[in-house]
Amino acid sequence: MPELPEAETLVRGLRPALVGRSIVQARVHKPDILRVRPRRFRDRVRGRRIEAVGRRAKNVVLLLDDGVIVINLGMTGWLAPLGLGPHDPPRPTHPAVTFRLDTGRLVFDDVRRFGCVEALDPGEWAERDATFGPEPLTDAFTPDDLFERLHRSRSPVRSWLLDQRKVAGVGNIYACEACFRAGIHPARRGVTVTRDEATALHAGIRGVLGAAVEAGGTTIRDYRNADGASGEFVHRLDVYGREEQPCHRCDDAVERIVFGNRSAFFCPSCQPMIDDAAWAARAS
Numbered sequence: 200m201p202e203l204p205e206a207e208t209l210v211r212g213l214r215p216a217l218v219g220r221s222i223v224q225a226r227v228h229k230p231d232i233l234r235v236r237p238r239r240f241r242d243r244v245r246g247r248r249i250e251a252v253g254r255r256a257k258n259v260v261l262l263l264d265d266g267v268i269v270i271n272l273g274m275t276g277w278l279a280p281l282g283l284g285p286h287d288p289p290r291p292t293h294p295a296v297t298f299r300l301d302t303g304r305l306v307f308d309d310v311r312r313f314g315c316v317e318a319l320d321p322g323e324w325a326e327r328d329a330t331f332g333p334e335p336l337t338d339a340f341t342p343d344d345l346f347e348r349l350h351r352s353r354s355p356v357r358s359w360l361l362d363q364r365k366v367a368g369v370g371n372i373y374a375c376e377a378c379f380r381a382g383i384h385p386a387r388r389g390v391t392v393t394r395d396e397a398t399a400l401h402a403g404i405r406g407v408l409g410a411a412v413e414a415g416g417t418t419i420r421d422y423r424n425a426d427g428a429s430g431e432f433v434h435r436l437d438v439y440g441r442e443e444q445p446c447h448r449c450d451d452a453v454e455r456i457v458f459g460n461r462s463a464f465f466c467p468s469c470q471p472m473i474d475d476a477a478w479a480a481r482a483s
């Protein structure tokens with residue numbers, strides 16, 4: 200499932216192709232990908248110019264001269280720019296929406312259709328934007344702020360990190376990797392995390408996301424960038440998907456547990472569990 204680094208990589212590939220283009224018409228092949236009727240969506244985007252291409256949390260954001268197109272990639276969503284550069288990516292196999300531009304086309308392709316394409320007015324976009332937590336790669340995200348908020352929570356740290364209202368763009372892969380880097384068991388409650396550990400977690404989140412952006416994201420199964428290529432960070436994961444393989448730090452076997460309906464991967468030696476009783480004993 201695409202997270203911040205995958206959406207960011209896609210955005211960086213799309214930006215030079217899309218900025219300055221105008222949308223002549225939108226064709227909706229799969230109306231269930233929208234949240235409004237196709238006609239209303241088409242009316243909102245027709246004739247609009249793409250002023251900027253950005254990202255917020257895990258979403259690709261096309262800023263128009265009037266309004267905003269927000270694309271949630273879901274599990275298998277992908278944006279294919281066609282006729283917009285020297286080489287086209289592989290042909291989309293499951294087009295859901297096609298934007299016909301003054302030059303070329305942009306296709307939102309989504310095999311499983313958990314993605315979503317919306318056309319919002321500036322007020323609606325401001326409201327949506329405000330529902331997301333700080334962007335972890337910006338100065339808005341600080342160790343102190345992370346500690347203060349995490350320390351008030353009784354949720355498992357991994358679950359807290361997946362909540363987009365808390366930190367924007369972090370999904371299960373990078374939440375597990377950040378917990379490993381910080382030496383924090385993913386099922387520990389936020390309240391048990393010390394200020395020093397929160398500082399390490401902040402560095403872990405920033406470090407893993409930054410490295411993954413540089414590597415062009417992680418492809419577990421479906422993710423592709425704007426050229427149709429896979430993300431290389433999958434070869435540099437420490438724990439995610441590495442159950443029973445040796446920990447890169449201590450050689451013990453990486454374990455997998457399930458909570459909140461999601462797998463969490465961790466090293467039991469590098470990330471010891473601290474439950475409520477142990478926390479109480481430690482704090483007294």
Ligand SMILES: [Zn+2]
Nearest residue numbers: 446449466469
């Ligand atoms: Zn280890």
